[in-house]
Amino acid sequence: MKKWLISLLAVMLLAGCTEETQETQTPETETEDVASEDVASGDSEVTFPLTVTDSVGNEVTIEEAPDSIISMIPSNTEILFALGLDEEVVGVTDYDNYPEAATTKEKIGAFEFNIEKMTALQPDLILAHESSWSTAEAGLQPLIDAGVPIYVVDNAMSFEDTYGTIEAIGAVTGKAEEAATIVSDMQAQVEEITAQLEAVETKKTVFIESSGDPEIYTAGQGTLMQELLDRINAENLVADQEGWLLMNGEEIVSRNPDVIVLTYNYIENAVDAVKARPGFDQITAVQQDAVVQVNEDIVTRPGPRLAEALQELARAVYPEVMND
Known part of the structure; x- marks a missing residue:
């Protein structure tokens, strides 16, 4: 039985009991202390044991390259699979649907996570996410107390953030070289796509609709969607x-x-529904049949498919330029 599981059982048995002061034992093996920015940049040659600081400032020590990993958000899962960690991933959220192999993994929940199931999976590493950490932390406390390494991944809001996330996950999983290759390939794809759009003289104004009636949400400055639009040489309707x-x-x-x-794809016949809204027949986008639905997962997950997201958005906005 893994050491952390033994520790977890001990924590559960001791719950409610008076804490006693214990001497801290000196570890037999020294850990390599790596700053989070070094891990994310891929500049450090990482070896295990490894100590890093995650996106919420927690110091995390990983004794060896993990062989049992739980991912708490789909973007993390996509990165793990891209790194070649198919067998090491043992648990994913209910929303994980890419790649196909992710759908066969044990499901741990969605907005509320099944801690008992996560415990039974005996993870060597849990990849949490900054965007949900404020609500997830309390529920994960038994695993934290038991010493399970939980690395909180940055909430990427740009391409550079996404590259850093991939490199950081590559480092804590022992796949730094593979992460560097993924980032390099993505950068080359992005350069190729943006080069195709440099000749655009009249930028199109784009409204990104992330949810439909009755609550229509969109993305302004400071979001990943804004950067996607900037990179394809388009104007965000709400850039102000x-x-x-x-x-x-x-x-x-x-x-x-x-x-x-x-x-989004949760509304059936969403394009027709938008066109049929009162007054929308006056909009240029509707008049020119330029209401386009894109793959929700690809364009909203900051992971290895972000270059593909750029391509899909470019085709939606500038079909006359982005010819295959």
Whole structure:
């Protein structure tokens, strides 16, 4: 039985008992102390045992390259599989659907995680995520107390953040070289796509719709979606505002986007539904049949398919330029 599982049982038995002061034993093996920015940059040659600082400032020690990993968000899972860690991934969320092999892994939940199931999987490493850490931390406390390494991955808001995330996950899993290759390939794809769009003289104005009626949300400055639009040489309809915004139909009509891109797939016949909204027949995007639905998973997950997301968005906005 793994040492952390023994520790977990001990924690459970001691719950509610008075804590006693214990002497701290000196570890037999020294760990390599690596700053988080070094891990993310891929500059350090990482060896195990490894101590790193994650995105929320927690110091995490990983004794050896993990062979039993739980991923708590789909983007982390995509990175792990891209790194070749198919067999090492033992648990994923209910929403993990890519690659196909991820759908066969044990499901640990979605917004609420099954701690008992996670414990039974005996992970060597849990990859959490900054975006949900404030709600997940308390539930994971038994595993934290038992000494299971939990690395909280950065909430990537740009291509550079995404590259750093891939490199960081590569480092803590012993796959730094593979991570560097993935990043290099992505950068080459991005350069190729952006080069195709450099000749665009008149930028199109784009409204990114991330959810439909009755609550229409879109992305402004400071979001990954904004950078995607910047890189394809397009204007964000709400570039004058920050973060995620709730919009109403009247304002969308008054701003008159050239293109409307739907980044969700939970509404059936979503494109037709948008076109049928009151007043939307006045919008250029509707008049020119430029309401386009893209793959939600690809364009919203900051992982190895982000270059593919750029390609898909470019085709949606500039089909006349992005010819195969």
